[in-house]
Amino acid sequence: MKTVTVVGSGASAVHFAQTALDNGWRVQMLDVGRPRPEPEMPEASFLNVIDQHDDAARYFLGDAYEATKMPGRAGEYHGFRPHRGYIFDGVAQFRLRAEGFDPLQSFAQGGLAEAWTGGVFPFTEAELEDFPFGRTELAPCYDRVADRIGIMGLDDDIAPHMPVHSHLAQPVDLDPHSAQLLGAYEQKRADFHRAGVFIGRSRGAILRDDRPDVGRLSCTRLGRCQWGCPRESLYTPALTLRQLLSHEHFEYRPGLVVTHFEMSERGRINHVVAVPEGGGNKQRFEVQRLVLAAGTLSSCKIYLDSIFKHGGEQWTLEGLMDNRQVSMPFINLAMIGQPYRPDSYQYHQLVMGLVGSPLKHYVHCQITTLKTAMIHPIVQRMPLDLRAGLDVFRHLHAALGVVDISFHDTRRPRNQVTIEHNPEGGTRLVVGYTPADEEPETLQKGRRRVRSALWKLGCVVLPWMEQTRPMGSGAHYAGALPMSSAVGPKTTSATCRSHDFENLWFVDGTTFPFLPAKSLTFTLMANATRVAQLDFD
């Protein structure tokens, strides 16, 4: 039976594997695969957990209260939630040095998407301009993934910039604040459109109906999304992995760190080498076809280490990309003194698109209104003592929100991934990133447009609370080995097949030749499905 070996279990890996299995392939998945903990109190809402949990402080703040946002820790308004720390724990065998880049890594089952906010945004034709295929080829794959995972959304004003696909379920009810914002937008629609601003319902990988066949329940607005959806309404790749485990031709080998592959002199990969995460002897797995889906940085490390071990060459891959992100908190004047609804979907319910020229430089904004949340990170930032800050916050809770603005990125030679000798032994990945020269202007222009749009919506921005997040925090890494119609070294074909090794594919973001502003996760899943459909039929 034809066998493919897949490294990783993230968004692209599991959808590639699912499709290959559907096509009659046997799939062997090698993964570090830290398991996710079981959800606690799956029927309890946010407030019920506070009321009824034995130790709600530990649930929300962690065993050692490590998720408390203490003064002096600048940056995000929230930390990584407890019981999600496992997503970001490293492994001893993966070492990295970065300049100008602050990367996240995951060795968990499901990968980095285990911590996502569920935003699923298909690329437009313009955004696929640099890819060696168009929307026609990708559209059915978006449909297929949507059917698998469950997506909610509408065909509304944002649809021209976020194509509609099949299997789009009716979204959850808007929370009052988001409803107010949408209403304000609709009253001035023409004005917004003249300014190239479009607002609509966000697209989320949320189930609206129970799916007992896969053990997932529909969203009932418990308000606990940030702590991991206990009903599994919010899709994460580990849920697909769970399904795959019951497939007779799927073999899952967790606890392994793949270090490199071995090749013949003719450039054909014949083995993959892995070591147990906790230490131990190397294990070699025979390979017919190898698919690297461990995330751009991990896949690149495996690739570079393999070339180095084989012939001593230290390659450098150019063109690493990530989305620059800016957080812009705001106060909606119309919502001051209003109650908030705790039984709400916590994440973004609205998106705002800033359209300009060229179209592929679309700026993507997710509008998240404050519902249930930890309030201490916000209150402590007010220019008041804590008691007064708390008092003011009580007026403002329902009026607060944040716009997360995301910008596109392009491949540039200065942004590189390579390896070097690690003083502690072995090699380590070296990542260097320099923003584009025009980035300050791009960011300034984008911020100005967002502030203007918020003002039109009746919202004020607090400039001292804006944050430009460090490069790498977007976690949308891509571009190191781009797809290309032209055959050449350090590139892949239109089906993500390596031009350097005949039986090697990359199905994660490594091969993307351009990075639009939107989250690429949905496109990763669709592309992985596409690759499996075309090359693993």
Added chain:
Amino acid sequence: MTETAAASGDSESKDRIDGVEADDDGFDLGRECETLTRYLIDQSPSHGVRGGYLRAHRLAMVAPREGATVADRATLVLARRGGLWTRLADVHARFFLPDGYLRRKLVLLLALLETDAAGRSRADRIIEGGRMALFFRILWWGIVSAGLLIVSVPVVMIAKRATKQVTERATKQVTKRATKKYAGRNR
């Protein structure tokens, strides 16, 4: 840390004096939790919040990494008096010691309160009223805070001086006792 606590060497008991959990300067943490909670939400902390507060101190996640400065100690001494003193200390810390010990204690306490049913219902209760109500509220707090901030500067200076003197005296006493003990052993 008291001499008793230092001598015990037991991490669980090292902050206990006479059965009461104490901060590293000997102050009763339970009493401190009560005072600071009343400051924040005008009610006593629940058993769970009090327990969490003590636990957090035991886990050593509250004190600043570099240790508490004299200014930290001074603002804490003021804050522990309760009432307007706590507010004055908090205003001062907000602007002059934003990452200091007092602020860290208060933020931790707020985090514990918002994960406690009784605490949350007070900390996050909605105050209705539109923009004008908020405007006047901010104006009021701004005026009060500005006044307290001005007053806090000389008050904290005096407290710092007093704290320094007390610390120096305590250090001398501990050293004297330790020297006596050592001399006694060597006879």
